[in-house]
Amino acid sequence: xxxxxxxxxxxxxxxxxxxxxxxxxxxxxxxxxxxxxxxxxxxxxxxxxxxxxxxxxxxxxxxxxxxxxxxxxxxxxxxxxxxxxxxxxxxxxxxxxxxxxxxxxxxxxxxx
Amino acid sequence: xxxxxxxxxxxxxxxxxxxxxxxxxxxxxxxxxxxxxxxxxxxxxxxxxxxxxxxxxxxxxxxxxxxxxxxxxxxxxxxxxxxxxxxxxxxxxxxxxxxxxxxxxxxxxxxxxx
Numbered sequence: 001x002x003x004x005x006x007x008x009x010x011x012x013x014x015x016x017x018x019x020x021x022x023x024x025x026x027x028x029x030x031x032x033x034x035x036x037x038x039x040x041x042x043x044x045x046x047x048x049x050x051x052x053x054x055x056x057x058x059x060x061x062x063x064x065x066x067x068x069x070x071x072x073x074x075x076x077x078x079x080x081x082x083x084x085x086x087x088x089x090x091x092x093x094x095x096x097x098x099x100x101x102x103x104x105x106x107x108x109x110x111x112x
Numbered sequence: 113x114x115x116x117x118x119x120x121x122x123x124x125x126x127x128x129x130x131x132x133x134x135x136x137x138x139x140x141x142x143x144x145x146x147x148x149x150x151x152x153x154x155x156x157x158x159x160x161x162x163x164x165x166x167x168x169x170x171x172x173x174x175x176x177x178x179x180x181x182x183x184x185x186x187x188x189x190x191x192x193x194x195x196x197x198x199x200x201x202x203x204x205x206x207x208x209x210x211x212x213x214x215x216x217x218x219x220x221x222x223x224x225x226x
Contacts, residue, residue: 102154
């Protein structure tokens with residue numbers, strides 16, 4: 001059973017700090033990963049995708065992929081209360097066309 | 113205004129009743145998906161469709177059925193065989209961007225059992 005694992009949190013950080021969200025995966029062949037943000041009661045919205053080893057930056061967000069260690073992370077710089085949400089990590093599911101497997105999500109709370 | 117729409121926002125099902133959730137997209141995406149989300153859990157794939165008139169079972173297809181008669185539409189029917197249907201249902205569609213397919217979600221339908 002290929003899996004994507006996340007710490008459920010909550011991860012609590014003060015406003016302005018860096019929030020670090022982590023995800024590990026079991027399938028060494030996985031190529032692409034996605035981070036989604038989900039506000040309470042709403043649907044997931046795509047924040048970042050990454051498929052190469054290393055870092056990918058977009059504004060205050062940086063995604064990091066380490067295929068050797070099988071982890072992917074999301075850093076949020078200058079965290080704001082509006083960043084408070086659940087962050088879902090997703091990676092490729094086995095043996096199928098673009099099927100994704102999602103982690104259970106990490107709840108982030110940014111306090112003023 | 114492009115996007116993915118789902119209706120209704122809330123749906124109530126009586127015991128033994130079949131209900132159908134609507135999903136429409138005008139993004140010209142080929143692939144569409146249905147997920148179920150339970151509190152504190154990740155999304156689980158119910159069905160997916162790569163092209164019109166073709167669809168495949170996901171990880172939890174029992175008690176559900178779908179059709180894909182048009183590229184824009186992928187309705188999900190929750191049948192009476194699904195004994196625990198209360199959940200948040202999410203429809204997604206995807207487009208190929210280089211080496212990867214990126215999925216985008218509709219606003220969701222919350223199904224409750226009376």
